[in-house]
Amino acid sequence: MTELPHIKSLRGGTTAAIAAADLDLKTALAQETARRWFARTLSMRSPRDPVLPARPGRPERPELIPPRHMEKRSLHTLKGRIALLHALAHIELNAVDLALDIVARFTTERVPHSFFDGWMQVAFEEAKHFRLIRDRLRDLGADYGDLPAHDGLWQAAHDTRNDLTARLAVVPLILEARGLDVTPTLQAKMRETGDDASADILDIIYNDEKGHVAVGAKWFRFLCAREKKDPSATFRELVRTNFRGPLKPPFNDVARAEAGLTPSFYRSLVSVSQS
Numbered sequence: 267m268t269e270l271p272h273i274k275s276l277r278g279g280t281t282a283a284i285a286a287a288d289l290d291l292k293t294a295l296a297q298e299t300a301r302r303w304f305a306r307t308l309s310m311r312s313p314r315d316p317v318l319p320a321r322p323g324r325p326e327r328p329e330l331i332p333p334r335h336m337e338k339r340s341l342h343t344l345k346g347r348i349a350l351l352h353a354l355a356h357i358e359l360n361a362v363d364l365a366l367d368i369v370a371r372f373t374t375e376r377v378p379h380s381f382f383d384g385w386m387q388v389a390f391e392e393a394k395h396f397r398l399i400r401d402r403l404r405d406l407g408a409d410y411g412d413l414p415a416h417d418g419l420w421q422a423a424h425d426t427r428n429d430l431t432a433r434l435a436v437v438p439l440i441l442e443a444r445g446l447d448v449t450p451t452l453q454a455k456m457r458e459t460g461d462d463a464s465a466d467i468l469d470i471i472y473n474d475e476k477g478h479v480a481v482g483a484k485w486f487r488f489l490c491a492r493e494k495k496d497p498s499a500t501f502r503e504l505v506r507t508n509f510r511g512p513l514k515p516p517f518n519d520v521a522r523a524e525a526g527l528t529p530s531f532y533r534s535l536v537s538v539s540q541s
């Protein structure tokens with residue numbers, strides 16, 4: 267078990283987790299900060315909190331490359347399944363840092379404490395997801411870091427660092443909602459190949475991710491209501507100014523709606539971004 271440094275506050279714990287390059291330490295700090303926050307033994311901030319780093323701490327490997335260089339492989343080969351799990355591990359690792367970043371960066375925002383409950387729950391689960399996938403990679407004789415990974419996710423989110431409403435539009439409502447669209451198909455393919463252990467992990471992730479989109483939609487609507495703005499129109503506007511690239515159908519309308527993300531948010535963005 268990794269020795270944890272002393273966690274002084276919510277902002278201190280989340281910032282230390284973001285900065286940690288050792289991924290056992292990062293995920294342990296994320297989960298322990300969440301536990302202490304839920305036990306109400308942490309203050310929001312402390313005068314001695316570390317400064318938020320510009321980039322999250324990462325190990326030397328994997329090598330980070332532009333997304334277009336990623337190879338696509340069939341899931342019917344072990345190599346292909348390892349490549350997919352590796353890509354998912356990388357997404358989950360980014361998700362850990364992104365959830366922590368929403369907390370650490372916006373502890374100065376005027377929002378109810380339950381805002382931070384929601385995001386610490388997300389951070390806790392993203393850390394769980396990363397560990398589940400990493401353990402599965404190890405079972406298959408591989409590990410996170412063996413293959414290159416793409417570096418677009420952090421940048422997409424980092425661009426919204428000064429605007430919480432824009433951050434929620436991009437991270438939970440675009441990136442995580444995209445996970446709801448693609449996961450059921452991946453899961454089915456994993457089952458087809460007979461890799462039930464990996465499919466079971468995707469099942470856990472899929473169910474948790476519905477909750478993450480729901481947390482995003484809840485607080486996005488809260489911020490819009492406070493500003494007396496229409497949520498779906500605001501979402502579309504923020505996506506156009508803050509997100510490069512189209513929203514890709516097919517959408518998982520049922521799972522999205524369950525999470526509070528109705529088609530009025532995203533339908534019209536498909537044609538707009540493709541024109």
Ligand SMILES: [Fe+2]
Nearest residue numbers: 358361392395
């Ligand atoms: Fe996740």
Ligand SMILES: [Fe+2]
Nearest residue numbers: 361442475478
């Ligand atoms: Fe998530």
